[in-house]
Amino acid sequence: MTVATHNQRIVDQFTRWAKPFSELPIHAEADAMARTLRACALTPDTDALDVACGPGILACAQAPHARAVTGIDITPAMIEQARARQAAAGLENMAWHVGDATALPFESASFDRVTTRYSFHHMRDPAATLAEMVRVCRSGGRIVVIDATPSPETQAAYDAMERLRDPSHTSALTLEQLREIGREAGLREVVVDGYRLEAELSTLADPSDMPALAAMFDADIASGQDRIGVGARRTHAGILFHFPVSIVAWERLDGKR
């Protein structure tokens, strides 16, 4: 698949999901957000950039703690949601861009914090995106990646489940793979944290995909092996499971300003 085809797939997927995604409470869940903000270590003079910001949930949570926050996303419908969220929250220190994470339209060393949440598993080359994030981060600044990180044993089954739910899913890195691309980028790791994000399957899938997804989850539940690695179980509320999310923060320390 070409880059253009993949990017179009992302825009199609997230144009359909922009509003439901922005309204799902799990995406603003308090403990997860508190851990994420702790890793960001924002101060009142911080200039922050959130890459693949979607509907601006993380960016808007950062804004009260920073001097300015910029969000960028490839899907225009997501940026529309982000602008609406900013207006509803009455935040003024924010700017939004439509653009590609692999070619950020910013000068080098423009930001003190560069974050991205739940996006690396949509990237064909997460290391290339990390390199762009490093480029636009000032020396002494922090880069924070938050994403689902299946174990090495469950990675293939996890990816198969996610591709069924979302055709723009590429592959979720394991925590060790994520830490490794940070090391390869010459970054100093300063935080490794994580959380389990509990979800109900039907809130995250197109109704047309539910029969195949439910069959996959039911087979996993029946096996008793947790091969997908998401702790799936059937309850009166439907199929519950969790995303195994990691937070990794690094400092850029190379004398460039």
Ligand SMILES: C[S@@+](CC[C@H](N)C(=O)[O-])C[C@H]1O[C@@H](n2cnc3c(N)ncnc32)[C@H](O)[C@@H]1O
């Ligand atoms: C699962 S959503 C996460 C949104 C947001 N980061 C959050 O945590 O709420 C993934 C987002 O990544 C964006 N995205 C995927 N690939 C991208 C790319 N190459 N450049 C910019 N945005 C991208 C999608 O448009 C979508 O809004």
